[in-house]
Amino acid sequence: MSYSFAGAGQAARAGRHWPGFDSLAVIAPEILVPEGYRAVIVAPRPDDETLGLSGLIARLLMLGRPILLVAATDRAAGTRAPSRWTPQQKASEWLPQPLRALRCLSVARSTVLRAGLQEGELAGLEDDLEWRLRGLILPSDIVFASWRYDGHADHEAVGRVAARACAALFAPLVEVPFWAWHWSFPGDRRVPWHRARRVFLDRVLQARKRQALAEIRSRFRTDDPRARGAALPTRAMHPDEIVFV
Secondary structure, X not given: OOOOOOOOOHHHHHHHHXXXXXXXXXXXXXXXXXXXXXXXXXXXXXXXXXXXXXXXXXXXXXXXXXXXXXXEEOOOOOOOOOOOOOHHHHHHHHOOHHHHHHHHOOOOHHHEEEEEEOOOOHHHOHHHHHHHHHOOOOOXXXXXXXXXXXXOHHHHHXXXXXXXXXXXXXXXXXXXXXXXXXHOOOOOOOOOHHHEEEEEOOHHHHHHHHHHHHHOHHHHOOOOHHHOOOOHHHHHOOOEEEEXX
């Protein structure tokens, strides 16, 4: 499933001006991940978890909930770094950014895993990724993954794989929109608003999220013409995070 970028990002830019956002039910992190459960966050790429869920991650760690972060790709080649960057710049600036961002959220390096699959090719590697996830996910986990209809091939592949793995292991799945903020508009019927919940971020969590986002600032500078002016940075700065339950 993929969508046009024409006029995209209106839902994110509308922000508080669209009454629909305020009508979404609020869900607390301690309800999303009850005591005794672990949060497993499966991201298509390192730093997606920071963009979409850094406030939730910070709060879960404050609550003492265990977490595991899994990125399907590892960006080892720096494939999305601006083309003008030298290999030295990629090594010193681009590649370390995701881990620096996670440190801002107090994430331990030992809880971060990289599947190391090829970026842009996840749709053809779903069996491999599913095998890996089945070896990590427990029935006592709450799994977060990119939405199956996000409008980006890698994101949708991760969502499909997570859904299958969770169904097989009887683990709950929470889906997270990322690229949907690029193409959707307020009230867009392609978006399952009835499943949407808001995770409210207080001032402390907003500050932690801003610090983490500052570490992945080059994510917002891209040679990809589709993503110029993209909406996700706008959505990421809102005082809440949206998930589909």
